[in-house]
Structure formats: C-alpha cells, structure tokens
Amino acid sequence: MVQLSAYDKEREANIARNKALLQQLDIKQAVSDLDLPAKQTTSTKSRAKPVQPSKKRKVQHEVEEPVRRSSRRLTRSQAQVDPNETPKERKKREAEMAEREAKEAEEELQREEAARLAKRPRHNELDLEILIGDDEDAKTEIPSLRTNVFQPATSQPFPKGVGDIDAYAFPENSKKHEGAVKELQEQMEELKVVSRAKVTQDRIYSAAYHPEPTKDLVFFGDKHGQLGIWDARAPTEEAGNDEEDVGESPDLKEGGKYWRFQVHWPATSKSSISVIRFNPANSHNVYTSSYDQTIRSLSFTSGISTEVFSSEESGELPTGMDLTPDGHVMWVSDTGGAITHLDLREGPSQSRRYKVSDKKVGCVSVNPTNPHFLLTASNNKMLRIWDVRKLLKMSSDLAVKSEDEDDSASYPMDFDDDAVQTYYQSAKGKGIDRGSWKHGQSVSSAYWDPSGRRVVSTSYDDTLRLWDFNPSVFSQAKEFPSLRPIHERNHDCQTGRWLTILKAQWSPNPDVYPHFTVGNMKHSIDIFSCKGDVIARLVDPKRITAVQAVTCSHPSVVQRVASGNGSGRCVLWAPASAME
Template sequence: MDEVSEFERQRQANIERNRKLLASLNLNSLSNEISESIKQEDEASKRKKSSSTTQKKTKRQKVEVQPIRRSRRLAGVSIDDSDSKAREFELEEDRRRREREELEKLKTLRVDGDLSLLDLVKDQTVKSEDGEDSSKLLEKFQKFLGNSKSFSIGDYFETIVKKDNSSKDVKKLREELGSKELYTHFKPNDIKLTKDRMTYICFHPDIDRKLIIGGDSTGNLGIWNSENTDDVDILSFKLHGKNIAKLEFNMNDTTKVYSASYDGSIRSIDLRSMKSSQLFINDFDVGITDINYNNDNEMYYTTMQGQFSRIDLRAGDHSRRQVLRLSNKKIGGFTINPMNKNQIATASLDRTLKVWDLRTATTCDWDEWDDNLETLHTVGVYDSRLSVSIVDWNRSGDLVCNGYDDTVNIFNLGEDISTKPKNFAIEGDLTPSHRIKHNCQTGRWVSILKARWQQYTPDKEKFVIANMNKYFDVYDRDGHQLAHLSNPLVTNVPAVCNFHPTQNWLVGGGASGKVYMFS
C-alpha cells in the first residue's frame, strides 16, 4: 500500500477540524429548523389564499340582487325639500319594489285549461303615450297584425271594394277617382314648393289653371303654376316668422289669398300685383291657428290660447274687437256651418269637439276651473280619448274630425241644424255616426293629419286625409272609402292635402316641401 503524502494528511486534518467546528456551532440543526419554518409559512400562506378565494366565491354566491333605488337628486327630490316629500319618495320606491316582487311570483304560476285572452286582460287598460286610458282591449291586439305599428282601414281598400255592395253612385265615383294620375310633367323631387316641412296646401279656386299655394313650418310661402310645362314655375318667399297654419280665399274675390301664422299675424296677398300687406297682429303675438271667411268683410280666427274672435277686413283698427275664450288650451282648428254662419265647431287640445251658437255670445272669458265666469251656449260636445286636431263642416250638415286617438269621426247632423233657434242644444253628447280606423301618429317630422271636406262638391260629399303609408284616402259622408291614391314617385307622406273646391283634383305636400298632385 502506498504511503500517504504529507499534503494529503494535512488536507484530511483540515476537513476533520472544520467538521468538529460546525458540530460545535449546531448549524445543521439550525438550518433544518429554518427550512422547516419557511416550508410551514409557505403552506400556511397557500391555505390562507385558498380559504380567502373560497370565502369570496361563497360570499358572491350568497349576495341577493336588490332592486335598484334611485337617488333623490335623480328623482328630482331636493335636499331642502320637506320630510313629507322625502317620505313620499320612499313610499313610492317601496311600492315599486313590491310590484317587482309580485311580478316575479306571478311568473312562476302555471296557467291551466282553455281561456280567452281578452279575459286575461279584462281588468287592464291600454295606456297611451300621455297616460290616457282606453277601454278598447281589442285595439291592443290589433297592433300585432302584420307588425306592431298602427294601421289605417284605408290600407285594405282593395279588399273593401271586393266585398262592399255599395250604391252605383259610390262605385262610379270610385272609378273616377281611381283614374286620377300623378302629375308627371316634372318629377316631385323637382317640384319643391316650400323650403321646409309643409304645413298647409291648397288649390286656387280657378278651374282654368291649376294654381297651387302652400306654406311651411318656418313661414315660407310658395305659389306653383302647374300649367307651365316648360319649367317648374314656382314663386317662393318668406312671408311669416313661424308656421303658416292656414291659407284662405274669398270665393267672391279670388284675386286675394289670406295667410295666418303661429307668429300671431294675418296677411293678405294680392295675386295680381304680387304684393302682401299686413292685415292683423294679435295681442302679445299669440299664435293664430286657423282662419275662415264669414262673409266678404268679416273673418273669424282662433289662437294657441283657446281664443276666438272676428275682425272686420275694412277696419284699420282691430283693438275694439270682441275676444271670446272657448278653451283653456290650443284650438287646433275650427269650422263655420256653411248654411248658418252663426254656428261654429272647434277642435281643441282639451280633447273635445264643441259646437257653438254665436248668437248667444255677448261677453265671455270662459275658464273651466272657474264657474263664476260666463260661458257661451254650447250646442253639443264630443269628448275624445285624446286631443282633437281638426273639425270641418260640409254643406249637408256633416262634421268630420280626427285626432290622436287614431280615428276619423263623421257626425251626420243634417241640414236642419242650420234652422235651429239660437238656444237649442243637441240632446246628450255628440255621437259619431261613422267611425273610421286611421293611423294619425305622425311623430315629429310629419305635419299633423287633418281631414277636410271638398268645399263645393260636384257629386257626393267627400273628404280627404293623408295616409301614413304615403297615400291619399278619400271617404264619403257615410264612411265609404272612395279612393286610395298613390304612386311610386310619392316618396313622402302627403301629410297636408286638399281637394280643389269644385273639381275632383287632389294635392298634397310633405316634410320635404315637395308637391304631389292627382288630376
């Protein structure tokens, strides 16, 4: 065996000395304790993290969804409001919460057996946009026919004609009106009568030329000579500061046309000299909503504040005129009985159509909230579910009106109403003789639909009203539909429309100011 070198013996001796030194310091035991402690802390940290995650998950699962509560600020309740208002707010929120809870319970109930859908909603009412109630439950279901939008009975004209056993006169008139064609010398896009949304349009009474006049929502007026086929012959000018509500002719002097506006003024236009003069300015610039001729020298008007008055066209000063308040709200339109100028009918935002006898009017400042103020003698009243937009009277004693309740109503009062004494009254409330379903929900960009009789009809009494599906609908005094006119070139709802006073010509205008004429 080889002898160990001196170097190796020295190295082994150093290793042994170091081992004894480490053993005397107990470092291995300390190192093991530290390692074990670190290991235990890591495991505890993991257990804590795992426990925390589990608790969070468990807590999230146990959270119940509470009903959203609006802040008092968003609900319009000021910090300075009284405790009673705050209490009312809390009670209202509690009531809504209970309703939601009841609804959730009802969702889990089972329905057994055969049933009628009408019975399920017999205790409900149909709510309109302004909160008005309707008891006609079927109307709620009719909205599901085809689509959810409102509809007009005129949209089913072809079906009605096939199944309608009308008189020969009605059939003949349907054929005549159905043969009317859209003016095609120029496309409607080129016939822009007004700059903005059209609010009124009519024919000049002349039958030798088809002269059309229209006004818009910003006070512009346009005159179109449709007989000129070489060029679109339109004169357009700014006549008023606001909506032109009505254009009126005196049939005994058709050289002048009168215009009334929401800016509170009435102006006259001489078509020969093409000059316009200011006829009347209302007190405090209260907007004028309608005008009608009573005779050659007198004109009636109504206002945005429910007032009615008459002015003498020969007088320069109208300060002494008599002003009668017929409504606390806007009178959208009125009409004079053609056979008795003392009788008028008004259509108002207060949801009524009222017939008045002016022979009983002396002074009147009527207010429905004050019984001490004197009122006029009311011949008859029709209460509508919603506001009434227009009423018109024909020469046979019939009234037609329509409004936001999506109906057109015809009242066959008869010609004998014109001979009644001044103190007579129609027994009970006015009841429509005929009621026609018609969509009148025009919205913001389409002018209000208004039914108007032909002024001097050459055949049967008939009126026209625009259809929201871009048609002209024509009906007679018995509610029979005579026409449903349109054309692919009619690209806007002809919201404002009219007959020629004596000819079976139709004209309408829409939101873009374009004109559609059938003749």
Template sequence: MAESNDYEAERLKNIKENERLMKELGVMGGSSAIGGPSPKRATPTKPKKAATPKKKADTTPTRIMPSRSSARLAGHEADSETLKRKYEQEAEEARKVAEAAKRARHQPFDLSGMTGGELEEEAILALESTLQGLATNAASAAELVDIKDEKKRRSGKKEDPERSTERKELEDILNKMTLKSAAKVTPKRVYSMAYHPSTDKDLVFVGDKEGSIGVWDAAPTASSSSKGSVVKKEDDEEEQDAEDAFPEGTAWTLQVHGRSPVTCIKFDPVNHNSVYSCSYDSTVRKLDLATGKSDEIWAGEEDVLLSIFDVLSPSTHPSAYIDTPNPSLDERSMWIADHRGGLLHIDLREKTRRGNNTRRWQVCEKKIGAMSVNRLAPHCIATASLDQHIRLFDVRALASVVKQTADAPYNYKGVDADDLEAAQTKAQFSSNKARQACTSVDFSPRGDQLVGVSYDDVVKVWSMDPSSLFSEHGLKSRAAVTKTHGTAKAGGRKSGVKKKEPDSSTTTSLFSWLTKAKPLKTEEDVALAIKQEQEAPPPSASQRPDDVLADPTRIPHNNQTGKWLTMFRARWNQNPLLEPHFTIGSMTRRAEVYSADGTLLRSLWDENLVTAVPAVTCMHPVLPARLVTGNASGRCTFWSPDG
C-alpha cells in the same frame, strides 16, 4: 451511432404514445390536427349589388360658416372665464337674431321684397303673369251647372236603377287619378295649403314652417322644363336620359310672414284675387294677386299664436249679415282661433286693429288647433282643441252671455272659470270628448256633415241637420238683433219685392244650398235677404236631437304624426254637387280619399316619387279629383285624372 438510434426510437415511441392518448381523449386525427395547416373552407361567392340609380344633385343651399379659429393660438386658456364669456355672447347674439327673424313684419311688401331680391327679373315677370287675371277664370260650383238640368239628371238616375249612382261616378273619376308632377315648393315643412278656384290653371299656395308661401303652378307644361323650380343637371348627370326626369311645374317662394309657421291660407270667398294667411307671428295678411302686394290686415298680441281662421261673406249665406257679433251689412267677417283657447271676430271693413281692441271670447281651456264655420248656419262654429273636445258654439250668444276679454291668459291656469263655464254652458250646445287631443274639424260644403280627427287614432264623421245647430241663448240673441237692426236695415215693413216661400221639401237640399249661396250684389238684394232670414220662423228646440254629436261614424286611422310631421287634417271637397268625400294624409305615405260613410275610395301613392308622409292635403274647390299633397321637406305632389 447507437445513441442516435436509441434517441430516434424513444422519439417515435413518444409520438405513438401521444397519438394514443389524444385518440382516447376524442381528438380525431391524432397529431395531424395539431400544428398542421387548416383545411380550406369553401367561401360562398358574394352576390353582386344591384346598380343604384344616380341621384340628382343636391341643390339645397348650404350655409357658409366662418372658419374656426384656435383658442390656444388666440391666447385663451382652456376653461377660462374669458372664453366662456365669449361663447355666451355668441350664443346670445345668435338667439337675438333668431327671435328677430320670427317677429311679425308689419310693413307692406311687393313681389321683389317678398322674394328677397334673389329672383331674377325674368322669374318675377313670370310670377306676375301667372298671378294676374286669375279672378276672371274662377267660378263657383253653382256657375258650372244648370240647376234645372242637374235636377232632371238626378231624378232620372233614381228612376233608372241601371244607371250609375253619384258614388259610382265619383269612384270612376278618382280611379283615373295619376301623379302628374312633384316638386320642392317651400324650403321647410308644409303647414297649410290652398287651391285656387281657377278652372284653367292648377295654382296652389303652400305655407311652410318659416313664414314662406310657395306659389306652385303644378300642371306640367312644355315651358316648365326650362324655368321655375326645375333643377338643372350637373355635368356628370347630363348623360341621364330626358325621360328619367319627372315634371315639376313651376314654383316661386314668397317670404310673406316672419319666420314662423303659416298655419292657415284661404281665398276671399268673393274676390279670388285676395289670399288671406295667418301665422304664429300673430298677424293676418292679405296678398293681392292682381297687384302683387302683401298688406297686414290684423295684428294681435305677439305672444298669442294664431291657429286657424275662416272668412264669411255674402256668398256664404244671407244670415251672415245678422248672425255675427257685429251685425250690419257685413261684407267680410273673419273668425280666428288662437292657441290660448280664444275665438276672435274681425269685421274687415274696420281699419287694421291691434290685439287689445279685438272682440275676443275665452271658449276653451287650452289651445284651439282647428276651427270651421258652417256654411248653411254661419252662426255655428266647430272647434277642435287640446283639451280632447270637439265643440259646437252658437256665436250669437257670445256677445250676450260670455264676457268679452281683450287679454289672453298666459296658460290654462289663468283662465277665468266663470267665463269659461258661461261659454261652455250657454254658447256651446254640443260637444264630443276623445281619449286624446283633437287636431282637426271641418264642416262639409252642404253644412250637414262634420269630420273630426283626434290623436287617439280615429276619424269621426257626424251627419246633422243644419237647422238644429243652435243654442237657446243664441235664439234669444237673434231675436234681439232682429228687433234692433232688422226693420231699419231691411227698409221697413213694406217691400215691393214679394217674399219667396221656401219649399219645405228642399229646405236643406243641395239646390236650396246653391240658391242661398248666390252672392248678393246690390243693397236691395241684401235688404231682401236679411228680411227673409229675420221673418223665417225660429227653429224649435223640441225637434232637435238631444246630442247633435252623438253616434259618429268611426274610421280607424293612424294619427301618430309625432314631432316632425304636421298633424293630419281631414278636409272635405268643397264642391257641393259631388258625392261628399274628404282627404287626409296617412302614415303609410299615402294620400287617402274617404266617403262620408267611412269607405276608402282611393289611396294615392307612388313608390318612386312619394317617399315621405303627405301630411297636408288639398283638393280643387270646383273641379273633381284634383289633389295636391305636401310633406315635411316642403315637397309637394299633384294628382289629377288622365286626359
């Protein structure tokens, strides 16, 4: 018993000694801090997550792949030569299929062929009824206004300073724009877009990355909720309120080109039932809306990609008849730019021609990404190229001072230096260099302003006089054409029609533009127009500024679209009666509207329905404040004024 008491006393003594040592070492609490249960910490309550709205069912078609098979069960050894050859053959077959899909489709197609037989007969009939009769509803800007009344209204505004200006009127209607509909129109990324001139229907044609052209009836209607591109709800989403669904309009997809990007879409300036489109499959095709048929207009070399084109016609300007490399009664004249720095000219009266028979001139060292023809001076073409330049060419000099070439060089190293120097010193009369590649250029409908976009995060706007857009060699070529073709085509020196003297005060005014832009319907009108153009005194080089592209208005703008977005292109509103303004996409997921002086007039954005960059923009060519945008997923939005 005494031994147990001694042991207990020794144990307690050791405990006290340990506690003393631990306190000296700074371990507070003694032995209670060792081995004892740790105090409970107050755990903060997690905030409740906000209820996430139900997502729409993903209706994107999924590719059904063959089931995978085991190489071991098939008797193949790992890393065997037999297995390697099998994989190489499969990869080669897949590559050939992909290349075959990208090749041009030269044959004609009807609506059923362009839809791949996937649309029901009811949907095809709805598309046909939408396309037919559009030309009768189209109108030009000159037809929508009485020029005399418009002149009185504008002169009255100047006399009364209290009345709103053109800018104020434009801002008022732009501020009324709201998002009307949004829908996925094309399967892939949007590359190009064109708005039909019809005034009673909002019909938009959208080109995508894989050769498809989407036809979108954008205006929301009562019938659009039951057919077209409206997505049907799944069983678990039928309980969702009807008011949560946003209008989508009606959309159809037509496989017009091979599976290559549709880089440009334009309507025929005279017959709005014809839609021209070009693609990286090196073809230009025409879609006839009245018959629903697509035909090939022109085909170039398979490895020369087409970037953009523009169409001239009698409604453009009378001088379009004589200021082309093929002067005559030129009912349709098309200019095309390719990715190897070439300009091509096509007379659409000619039969379908292939690449080696086309008039082509090497004007740039690298790819021409954008091009625009001046409506008031159709001999002037602006180009934006990968060599960091925006250039102005007088195409009248191309046929006389620049050698015509049929074959495009493989790359910039194969460009003939002498030909390029002749083009850029004789046919070119002005240029502007940026710090990085130039991606867009566009002339205003009045022909007196030019907007360009470059990758160095700037948008430039130039103001110019259309009468100063020429080169000395172009004037010499014009005089030669007048001497050779002028009197014969104009019907001789004697004419029963009295020549109308131009008003020097309004030579480049809006109303002069409207007068000159009237279509010439008869051969007599054509002969008179040619005679007046040829008898007009030539412009003087001494009165032209030293550099037409000097001192632009610079607008800071983030243009770093990167690899997965279509590059931004600034596009003027094509109605010359409105205050000049252009649209462009923005990396902030907005569609922006700018005036010619760089003022941001309107920024369009919706936080719920616009969740990607609207890289491609397009406005109605006649009606104001009607805008369509497209993004990298093929989704488009339609904005218009209320009411």
C-alpha cells in the same frame, strides 16, 4: 462560484423569457434597450392600411363674425399721445375723440336695432320684390307670375262654392248612395301622379287649391313662413331648373312652375304657416295665418301683402282661421284656448277674443250655410259647436280691463275664462254651446263640409269621425239632440315630431257627392265618402316615398288632388289626359 438564491433564479428565468418574447415580436428597440445580444431577425413586412371610407366634402359657409363691443377707455389709453402737445392741441384732440366715440356709439345702436328687428315679425306692407328676397334670378320671374297666375285668378270672381244643405242626403244603404259612391270611385281610379315639384324649401304645413277652373294653382305654406305658388300644369320648358333633378328620368323631373315668397318673418320655425284661405267672395287674395303671431293678406291685383291681424297683445299663436261666405268676418283660434272675432271692415282694434278652452284650440271652422255656427277642435279632447250670436252679445263690461284706461279703447276686447263661464251659466248665455263630443285624445282638426250639415274630425286617438246633422237642428234655439258620430274609422294619426299633423279635408266642390281626403302614414292619400266608404287610395311607390301629410282638392274640378310632404315636395294627382 456564487450560489444564487431561489429569488435570483426566478428573476433570471423571468428575464430570459421576456427577452425571448421580445425577439419573437421583432421589437428591435426594446431588445437593444435590454442589452440583448445582436441576432439576425427577419425583415418586417409592411402592411397595407385598410381602405378608409370616403368623407363627404363639407361646404364651408361663411360665418359672419358678430359685432363685438370694444372698450373706449382702453382705446383712449392705447392711443399714442404726443408728449409735447400744447393744452389747446390736447383739448382739440379730446373733442375729436369724443365726437368719434359718439358717432360709433350711434352706429352700434343702429346695428343692434337692425339685428333686433330682423328677428321680429314684419307688420308693414310688403311688395313682391321684398317677399321674394335677394334672389335676383327669382325677381325676373315676377312678371311671369303676374301674367300666368294673378291675371287668370282675377279675370272674374271665383266665389267659394256653397252646397245645398238638403243635397246628397241619401241613407247609407240606399241605391242612390251606392250609385254616387261607385261613380266617384270610377273617377278617382283614374288619378295618377302627373306633376311633382319642390315648391317650398321646408316642410309643408298647409295648402289650398285656387278655384280657377282652367289651371291648377296650388298654394303651399311651409314651416319657415314661406308661401309657395305652384302652377302645376305649366309647360315643362317654363319650369325652373333644380339641381336636385339633374340626371333624373323624365318621370321623376320637376313639373309645372313655382314661385316662393317669404310672406312671414323671421324665416324660422317661429313663422310656420298654419292655414291658407282664399277670399270666399271672389278668391282675389289669399290669407295666411302664421306662428309669427300675424295674419296677412296677399292681393293678386296689387301684389301687396298686408297685415290684417296680430296677436302680439295676447301673446298667443294663431293655429286656425276661417271666414264667413261674404268674406267680411274672420274667426281665429290660438294656442291659448281662445277664438277671436275679427270684422275685416272695422280693423283689428275692434276684435273680440273669447277664452273657450283650457287648452289650445287647434282648429276653427265656419258653417258655410249657417255662418253663426262655429266648430272648434281643442287639445282638451273636445269638439264643440258654438252659436256665435250669443258670444257676440256678451257685454263689454265682462271684458278684461286694460291697466291703461286711456288706451283701453284701442285694444281688442278680451273675455277670459271666468267671463265666458259666467255668461255661459246665465240666462242670456243659454244655448251658446250647441253640442260637444269628447274624443279619446286631442282633436287635431274638425271641419264643416260645403253644405254645412256634415263634419269630419281627426284625433290623436287614431280615429276619423263623421257627423251628419238634420237641417232642422240649425233652426232651433237649443242644444242639438245628439252629437254621436254616424261613423268612426281607425286611421293612424301618430305623425310624431317631424311630420305635419294629419287633417282630413273635405272636397270644397259642392256639385259632387261629399267626400274628403287625408294623408296616410303608408305614403298614400286616402279618399272617403261622407258615410265612411273607401273611395280610393292614391299611391305610387316609384315617385312617392314620403308621407303626404297635407292634402287639398280643386274646388270645381272633381279629378284633382294635391299633396305635400315634409321636404317641401308637392304632388298633383290627376288623370293622365290632363297633361295632354
């Protein structure tokens, strides 16, 4: 008998242990591969698979294949040629091929030009049929828009209300102030959600309430250049159906009637509508400024959208826009830190652009009672009050000269930072800057109230600030004695990337105690008086589950507030009796 070594004994023991382990695990194939003796094993029980989470069915969108260039040389080489063709036939074939190639090249250039134009802003006049797009069902609603919205809006002039600069000038602790605040609180306590609808397809960026007193016509601009017109109290049966509302309770269904128009192009975030303003003289047309570098005017009488300004020459995006009470002059702020003066009677070629900040000017506001006082809010943390009479007197010799002297007259005058600073420090420019106040962070908005004596600002330092100026300072030719706010109030303004910046908006109604609205990160709308008193906090957890970032108020009806959120859904706040 062969004597096994210690190594062989250890090896045999390992093999025996492995065989026993494989048998216990019922791995038959492995056992057979190891030449194990056949043994009866227990049958393996089948195990049920765990329940898989249901996958949402993805909607397959047709993706249009991009037009690809093809090599004409390869096409010619692959073409079958008759080896027996005569020289005359060959010459004819080559001529036909050259003609076909020239035609294909021309068609390809046309396609490329059409694709290029599709990504650029539209500068031509656009009617409602073009603005509404390819939706044939929506086009059938245009007559309803003309009848129910445009005709009432143009039935008579609805000028922007301008307040008395001496009205409501009550001391903070006076009984008149307390009485006015209490009366306003009682009125605002009655506001409820009476109508809601998804007026635009994307995030609301701006809003404006039309002054027509018998209707609630609210205009909303969204992130992709779409203008939504909402008749918020239109009868329910006239409201368009929305698949999102199927199965909802009556309280959550959409109300009113809305129309959507692609006023700015392309329909991307490059065309966000930053500001909406009505013609202050009669409210018969609406102005919209957009990041597509254009400002357009939609006429309610003709239904035509016309471009009134383009900033393509400067390359900057319009961030703010306001008009003088007569509707003749427009001021535009931009991302380059400049403000532009545009006389709508002269045309854009006569505009004058002034570089007044080293960072973006995000907001501009014209004083309604003293239109030569302009308010700007900038990312350099500064709020400033300008006397534009001084700006407009700047000599054209200080403007940046165009490289092409022949065409220089057709371009707007551009006064860069050096020109403005030089003029500012000169004797002629003295008093151009009437006052400034430095905030803790960027100033996202600042507006004059309807009387032209009060200012409210919103800043990323999470503070709302209020000013109330003595009317006498507007008649002086020197800096305001002080720009210290009369009230400061903490307010969360950290909206982040996915929400529209919060901007406090004065009620445009000059016949009521001055107050303003502002969105709240806790899904409410806050209403404050011109002294900082809390008037109301509009909230409805059942119907409002998103931040109401954009707000506006009716210019002539006290108990009306509208708001919009990041999905394009808009809300009308009014007394319940308004729907009766």
